[in-house]
Amino acid sequence: MLIEAHAKINLTLAVGDVRPDGYHDLKSVVAPISLCDLVALDAADDIIDASGIDFGMENLAVKAARVLRREAGVANGVRMRIEKRIPSGAGLGGGSADAAATLLGLNSLWGLDWDRSRLVDLAAEVGSDVPALVHGGIVMMEGRGERVGKWLGEKPDMRPLVLLKPRVHASTPAVYSEFRAEDRGMGVNDLQPAACRLYPEIARALQILSGAGGEEAMMTGSGSVVFARAKDRAEAERILERLPGEDWKTIAEIMP
Ligand code: C5P
Numbered sequence: 001m002l003i004e005a006h007a008k009i010n011l012t013l014a015v016g017d018v019r020p021d022g023y024h025d026l027k028s029v030v031a032p033i034s035l036c037d038l039v040a041l042d043a044a045d046d047i048i049d050a051s052g053i054d055f056g057m058e059n060l061a062v063k064a065a066r067v068l069r070r071e072a073g074v075a076n077g078v079r080m081r082i083e084k085r086i087p088s089g090a091g092l093g094g095g096s097a098d099a100a101a102t103l104l105g106l107n108s109l110w111g112l113d114w115d116r117s118r119l120v121d122l123a124a125e126v127g128s129d130v131p132a133l134v135h136g137g138i139v140m141m142e143g144r145g146e147r148v149g150k151w152l153g154e155k156p157d158m159r160p161l162v163l164l165k166p167r168v169h170a171s172t173p174a175v176y177s178e179f180r181a182e183d184r185g186m187g188v189n190d191l192q193p194a195a196c197r198l199y200p201e202i203a204r205a206l207q208i209l210s211g212a213g214g215e216e217a218m219m220t221g222s223g224s225v226v227f228a229r230a231k232d233r234a235e236a237e238r239i240l241e242r243l244p245g246e247d248w249k250t251i252a253e254i255m256p
Contacts, residue, residue: 038082051080059082156254191223195219
């Protein structure tokens with residue numbers, strides 16, 4: 001079974017107070033984008049990651065398989081291979097996308113037949129961004145990320161996006177601890193000022209993207225990727241060509 005694991009961007013991100021569990025309450029409109037990893041899942045005796053990639057931290061797809069196996073009370077295994085295209089430390093939910101694809105894929109591979117809302121509830125245990133990506137479509141995410149529902153507000157701007165990743169890996173815990181109440185409402189993403197203070201490369205990437213013609217440049221999640229709108233695909237290609245050659249960059253579309 002081969003599944004596309006789509007990245008996400010945060011179209012808005014409002015940070016609330018710190019909760020007793022140390023996480024911040026959030027309100028964020030999250031949209032899946034066309035950029036994706038490929039996740040291959042095959043039945044096996046144990047849970048094995050055959051990707052041959054150093055994920056640098058816990059592989060959330062393996063965690064997702066373990067959590068699902070425990071909660072479903074089954075003894076199945078899976079051999080997974082992940083082809084990474086989504087950069088990490090980017091605010092694109094790459095690891096969460098792999099985990100969400102794994103939950104959805106194993107639900108079918110293991111013949112569990114859980115409905116999606118049950119998978120969404122379980123997803124929160126795997127990671128804050130996983131419920132939104134299991135739900136699918138454009139969602140309003142609340143709490144730590146565990147409460148998700150179809151976005152019923154104004155239709156987002158669906159013009160093509162240009163994404164640029166400065167050569168810095170943003171640490172989510174570091175960005176949240178740098179966050180100050182005064183940062184709220186400074187832009188569309190409340191974490192952007194904190195991320196720019198910690199990583200000046202992000203502030204520079206925003207300037208570069210705007211300077212290249214990107215509209216409404218902003219950061220996704222806790223960074224470090226920044227994105228902007230282009231009026232159409234041809235304009236997005238022109239903007240992309242004006243960006244520094246050595247940085248990771250791509251064009252993507254929001255998936256409805
Ligand atoms: O959920 P994730 O593992 O991405 O979170 C990493 C860290 O980011 C958490 O340990 C916490 O410090 C911070 N965080 C937060 N509030 C959130 C999500 C993450 O404070 N809603």
